Amino acid sequence: MLNLLRKNNIVAGILAIIRIYIGYEFLHAGIGKITSGGFDASGFLKGAIASSAGEHPAVQGWWAAFLENIALPNADLFSFLVQWGEVLVGIALILGLLTNFATLMGMVMNFSFLFSGTVSTNGQMILLAFFVLVAGANAGKFGVDRYAMPYVRNFMGTKRNDNRVPAN
Structure with a gap:
């Protein structure tokens, strides 16, 4: 199953659709907050704190x-x-740019919302994001990652399938 998620081109296409859906949801929510005339999380935070009692x-x-x-x-x-x-998570996921990092950051936000007592679509988004994250590079295969990751790996000094043991 893991090999299928990480290597198969059909699965890469399905993951691209899932990735774009998640990205759209994040982008839509973020733009809504920015254009609403001043998003203030303090009311949400106070409500979450109040939900810890009883x-x-x-x-x-x-x-x-x-x-x-x-x-x-x-x-x-x-x-x-x-x-x-x-x-930013929305844009990155839609473009397929730094897909694994963007997915992880999206999951952190969704878990934070769940921990704060909201349900909404956060659980669904985490479940879908889990598949994207486990698929690794295959999730960004049909995106900018296809072109950007070789440069990132080169910049970081790593190569794919590099089996060298680091010197102590």
Whole structure:
């Protein structure tokens, strides 16, 4: 199964469709926040913190503590990161540029939203993103990664299938 995900051209095409769908969802959400006249995450953060109380909390205490002590005092920074993070992840996934990194960052955002008590399409997006992430380079085969990754590997000093053992 892993070999199919990582090598098959038909699967690469299906992954491109999934990748573009996820990218569109992120781009659409991010542009909506940017053009709405000032996205402010503080209301969302306060609601998530409030959801950590009661008999059946929707938000775990450790996450609520992070939101209350780190995110809420820095709500302007988190607002900026969410809206622009969604836009950049969306663009990267649509183009197939740095696909694995963009997918991972999208998953981090979706998990953050889930931890904060929202459901929406976050679980579905994580599931789809999991396949894109596991597929590795095959997910960006029909995208800019096809051309960009050889340059990235060269810049990083790595080569595909390089089996050398690093010297100590």
